[in-house]
Amino acid sequence: xxxxxxxxxxxxxxxxxxxxxxxxxxxxxxxxxxxxxxxxxxxxxxxxxxxxxxxxxxxxxxxxxxxxxxxxxxxxxxxxxxxxxxxxxxxxxxxxxxxxxxxxxxxxxxxxxxxxxxxxxxxxxxxxxxxxxxxxxxxxxxxxxxxxxxxxxxxxxxxxxxxxxxxxxxxxxxxxxxxxxxxxxxxxxxxxxxxxxxxxxxxxxxxxxxxxxxxxxxxxxxxxxxxxxxxxxxxxxxxxxxxxxxxxxxxxxxxxxxxxxxxxxxxxxxxxxxxxxxxxxxxxxxxxxxxxxxxxxxxxxxxxxxxxxxxxxxxxxxxxxxxxxxxxxxxxxxxxxxxxxxxxxxxxxxxxxxxxxxxxxxxxxxxxxxxxxxxxxxxxxxxxxxxxxxxxxxxxxxxxxxxxxxxxxxxxxxxxxxxxxxxxxxxxxxxxxxxxxxxxxxxxxxxxxxxxxxxxxxxxxxxxxxxxxxxxxxxxxxxxxxxxxxxxxxxxxxxxxxxxxxxxxxxxxxxxxxxxxxxxxxxxxxxxxxxxxxxxxxxxxxxxxxxxxxxxxxxxxxxxxxxxxxxxxxxxxxxxxxxxxxxxxxxxxxxxxxxxxxxxxxxxxxxxxxxxxxxxxxxxxxxxxxxxxxxxxxxxxxxxxxxxxxxxxxxxxxxxxxxxxxxxxxxxxxxxxxxxxxxxxxxxxxxxxxxxxxxxxxxxxxxxxxxxxxxxxxxxxxxxxxxxxxxxxxxxxxxxxxxxxxxxxxxxxxxxxxxxxxxxxxxxxxxxxxxxxxxxxxxxxxxxxxxxxxxxx
Amino acid sequence: xxxxxxxxxxxxxxxxxxxxxxxxxxxxxxxxxxxxxxxxxxxxxxxxxxxxxxxxxxxxxxxxxxxxxxxxxxxxxxxxxxxxxxxxxxxxxxxxxxxxxxxxxxxxxxxxxxxxxxxxxxxxxxxxxxxxxxxxxxxxxxxxxxxxxxxxxxxxxxxx
Numbered sequence: 045x046x047x048x049x050x051x052x053x054x055x056x057x058x059x060x061x062x063x064x065x066x067x068x069x070x071x072x073x074x075x076x077x078x079x080x081x082x083x084x085x086x087x088x089x090x091x092x093x094x095x096x097x098x099x100x101x102x103x104x105x106x107x108x109x110x111x112x113x114x115x116x117x118x119x120x121x122x123x124x125x126x127x128x129x130x131x132x133x134x135x136x137x138x139x140x141x142x143x144x145x146x147x148x149x150x151x152x153x154x155x156x157x158x159x160x161x162x163x164x165x166x167x168x169x170x171x172x173x174x175x176x177x178x179x180x181x182x183x184x185x186x187x188x189x190x191x192x193x194x195x196x197x198x199x200x201x202x203x204x205x206x207x208x209x210x211x212x213x214x215x216x217x218x219x220x221x222x223x224x225x226x227x228x229x230x231x232x233x234x235x236x237x238x239x240x241x242x243x244x245x246x247x248x249x250x251x252x253x254x255x256x257x258x259x260x261x262x263x264x265x266x267x268x269x270x271x272x273x274x275x276x277x278x279x280x281x282x283x284x285x286x287x288x289x290x291x292x293x294x295x296x297x298x299x300x301x302x303x304x305x306x307x308x309x310x311x312x313x314x315x316x317x318x319x320x321x322x323x324x325x326x327x328x329x330x331x332x333x334x335x336x337x338x339x340x341x342x343x344x345x346x347x348x349x350x351x352x353x354x355x356x357x358x359x360x361x362x363x364x365x366x367x368x369x370x371x372x373x374x375x376x377x378x379x380x381x382x383x384x385x386x387x388x389x390x391x392x393x394x395x396x397x398x399x400x401x402x403x404x405x406x407x408x409x410x411x412x413x414x415x416x417x418x419x420x421x422x423x424x425x426x427x428x429x430x431x432x433x434x435x436x437x438x439x440x441x442x443x444x445x446x447x448x449x450x451x452x453x454x455x456x457x458x459x460x461x462x463x464x465x466x467x468x469x470x471x472x473x474x475x476x477x478x479x480x481x482x483x484x485x486x487x488x489x490x491x492x493x494x495x496x497x498x499x500x501x502x503x504x505x506x507x508x509x510x511x512x513x514x515x516x517x518x519x520x521x522x523x524x525x526x527x528x529x530x531x532x533x534x535x536x537x538x539x540x541x542x543x544x545x546x547x548x549x550x551x552x553x554x555x556x557x558x559x560x561x562x563x564x565x566x567x568x569x570x571x572x573x574x575x576x577x578x579x580x581x582x583x584x585x586x587x588x589x590x591x592x593x594x595x596x597x598x599x600x601x602x603x604x605x606x607x608x609x610x611x612x613x614x615x616x617x618x619x620x621x622x623x624x625x626x627x628x629x630x631x632x633x634x635x636x637x638x639x640x641x642x643x644x645x646x647x648x649x650x651x652x653x654x655x656x657x658x659x660x661x662x663x664x665x666x667x668x669x670x671x672x673x674x675x676x677x678x679x680x681x682x683x684x685x686x687x688x689x690x691x692x693x694x695x696x697x698x699x700x701x702x703x704x705x706x707x708x709x710x711x712x713x714x715x716x717x718x719x720x721x722x723x724x725x726x727x728x729x730x731x732x733x734x735x736x737x738x739x740x741x742x743x744x745x746x747x748x749x750x751x752x753x754x755x756x757x758x759x760x761x762x763x764x765x766x767x768x769x770x771x772x773x774x775x776x777x778x779x780x781x782x783x784x785x786x787x788x789x790x791x792x793x794x795x796x797x798x799x800x801x802x803x804x805x806x807x808x809x810x811x812x813x814x815x816x817x818x819x820x821x822x823x824x825x826x827x828x829x830x831x832x833x834x835x836x837x
Numbered sequence: 838x839x840x841x842x843x844x845x846x847x848x849x850x851x852x853x854x855x856x857x858x859x860x861x862x863x864x865x866x867x868x869x870x871x872x873x874x875x876x877x878x879x880x881x882x883x884x885x886x887x888x889x890x891x892x893x894x895x896x897x898x899x900x901x902x903x904x905x906x907x908x909x910x911x912x913x914x915x916x917x918x919x920x921x922x923x924x925x926x927x928x929x930x931x932x933x934x935x936x937x938x939x940x941x942x943x944x945x946x947x948x949x950x951x952x953x954x955x956x957x958x959x960x961x962x963x964x965x966x967x968x969x970x971x972x973x974x975x976x977x978x979x980x981x982x983x984x985x986x987x988x989x990x991x992x993x994x995x996x997x
Binding site for chain 2: 289294722
């Protein structure tokens with residue numbers, strides 16, 4: 045049954061529920077948790093990218109004062125992380141908990157020192173001596189795929205986890221008859237989310253019951269429990285995973301890591317709690333990397349710029365191992381699917397290779413492949429516009445999907461449910477004042493300055509569930525989320541949700557949803573999450589889906605509880621249940637508002653006066669529901685971004701002057717939180733576009749292992765944002781909601797590349813910006829090329 | 838071991854510590870003041886910022902013994918009688934935090950800013966606070982919050 049009155053909280057900019065404790069320093073993050081008797085773990089990591097492990101001398105470390113135990117690979121040889129895709133031809137990797145005979149990337153753990161405290165553990169770790177015999181390292185895509193490169197895993201044919209290919213029926217005819225074509229090869233630097241809280245976990249094992257408890261920095265507690273169950277060979281009923289406050293995730297904390305398994309195993313061996321807090325240098329080499337795509341893209345188009353066919357060859361540098369629960373195929377698959385983007389493209393031919401290299405394994409990062417896909421298709425649109433001498437906005441408007449196109453079946457088989465692409469592009473040009481930007485650009489050029497304007501449009505699949513994940517070949521098909529709503533005798537409610545809130549504000553937005561459905565005040569709702577013993581099974585928080593799926597589950601569960609309220613109130617008031625309305629603080633008879641029961645009174649009655657309940661009504665107010673946003677093909681959020689930049693011609697440093705976003709994620713539960721997500725995503729995207737990159741030398745040595753080498757945007761790098769919303773509801777979801785957690789991070793690479801290219805476009809030579817991040821060195825290379833000196837970056 | 842006597846949030850604490858003990862570890866592990874967070878241990882991210890005799894320091898780069906005889910303020914000192922400090926209140930009202938991990942260090946930097954330059958505008962705020970990295974917010978709402986906080990501190994005359 046639907047809510048009976050207009051929403052009080054849905055759509056309201058209410059302040060967040062969790063902020064008081066976080067502002068007071070009362071947040072409880074994993075590093076803050078120290079059970080009695082806890083020991084500290086420190087990992088000894090490989091400083092070779094690829095080597096035979098000839099021996100590890102742990103003798104001196106083992107006898108050091110305060111050291112409890114030093115573990116090496118063979119201690120945990122029965123355990124491994126193996127995540128197998130069902131795609132044909134997928135080659136499996138087994139990631140050891142501690143390295144066995146081989147190390148495959150710098151940062152791979154060789155030994156684990158467990159000691160009285162972190163200081164002692166770090167001292168002892170220095171005493172461990174690993175005898176590593178270096179092997180040639182495959183540090184880039186081409187080297188790894190070269191026929192002369194030995195496979196990195198035993199029994200493999202070559203260094204591709206998987207190769208995939210798809211072509212539409214009419215592609216060959218459309219492409220061969222097209223009057224024009226433009227090709228471009230695009231490179232995205234390797235980087236990741238780099239949350240300010242590093243990874244950490246505290247493992248406990250109770251020898252009496254055999255139960256494990258793991259506090260860990262994760263976005264996906266239940267999936268971690270599933271992965272641990274596989275890796276430890278222990279049923280899930282013996283494993284409790286708790287993700288308390290988590291200091292940012294961005295996808296990096298949505299994988300099972302060997303350290304989590306190692307701490308569990310060590311806790312069991314030692315019968316003591318074992319705690320590990322990653323240091324920042326470890327994070328740069330051992331927490332999962334992301335984003336390193338190379339796309340070769342060709343657009344085939346007619347004289348007015350209408351795209352007739354699209355061709356793409358995608359390669360992703362997945363690092364050394366396939367990660368749980370995503371496998372090593374996720375980025376390649378996602379890029380194949382979404383690369384045609386927001387355009388009316390019918391014919392498409394695409395191939396994708398997920399490449400195994402001697403680098404840190406590759407996992408999820410906000411946007412998963414969509415930033416690279418957006419970069420490719422938007423760079424291609426800019427090149428087509430330039431080829432034909434058509435304006436960048438005009439070329440997009442000629443190809444963007446419009447109202448009559450939905451539902452749109454993309455040439456990769458995605459079903460776009462809805463959108464407002466043309467409108468969002470229009471709106472962002474007004475919001476960001478394109479006219480004013482162009483005038484200021486003209487003035488700046490007159491003064492000899494390099495100012496450019498860039499834009500991009502995208503659509504993103506969000507809240508996709510079973511239908512999507514079953515096609516991704518993942519071992520666990522995660523689609524739904526679960527919520528339990530319980531009203532207690534004092535008339536307050538607890539919402540237990542299978543998602544996790546690590547900044548997204550779900551602790552607040554889910555309370556907003558429940559409060560409206562139950563007619564309660566926000567203060568009467570408590571939202572809990574993160575503990576597998578406390579909340580029902582669900583996948584967790586990733587992929588722009590939690591507000592939609594958990595919001596839907598909360599709606600369903602709260603409505604079931606509200607139905608019980610109606611039923612009992614009807615009985616007490618001698619009215620029909622269908623005539624009862626749930627209002628703020630009470631349940632009344634429709635049309636006769638003086639006949640009502642207060643909700644608190646009803647709650648007390650239901651629990652404490654069961655003899656007064658109608659027949660068949662159980663004395664509890666609790667419901668658990670799952671929600672999968674049927675048909676599961678996704679609710680499509682779209683946005684348009686417009687930015688201006690200025691380049692310092694002497695240093696090559698690019699500064700973002702303005703940034704405007706018009707986003708359409710359907711109806712918003714809390715617009716302030718939506719805007720915070722957009723701003724945060726855009727800033728991370730600016731980092732992707734200008735600063736962030738894990739560089740390696742030819743031997744596979746990482747060159748970015750501190751914040752002095754790996755630059756993230758700081759406050760003075762980021763301008764004030766302009767933001768506006770369109771609200772096109774999804775036909776598939778409860779309330780028409782669409783996901784939006786990742787969107788901000790998708791377009792900035794494309795936007796800033798477009799702006800940098802524009803800033804250089806009046807110089808003598810033509811340059812094509814084809815590489816991110818646009819570090820000062822690279823921009824100087826483009827400036828030199830544009831001036832006719834040198835060959836570019 | 839070294840003798841240490843330091844005032845933390847107005848209370849005198851005394852301990853015997855290994856001389857290499859970091860101030861951040863002293864606060865978190867010895868005193869249980871886990872509001873101070875450690876994000877990089879190389880002095881870059883600013884999450885561990887505390888005030889020593891009123892000036893911001895990276896507690897991950899400061900030895901506990903360097904604070905001997907001095908006065909340290911952490912995020913736990915801000916709220917009083919259960920009420921959020923105006924800076925905390927401004928962060929709450931302006932959505933100036935998401936995951937909350939960088940927040941305590943940022944609040945302490947803002948406290949210093951409120952004491953030293955309460956009249957500064959958005960650009961100066963951005964420059965002054967560029968030593969506190971936030972990965973969640975994109976900074977816009979933080980700058981809103983700091984602007985509001987400085988306003989309210991100025992109004993209350995607490996800023997000098």
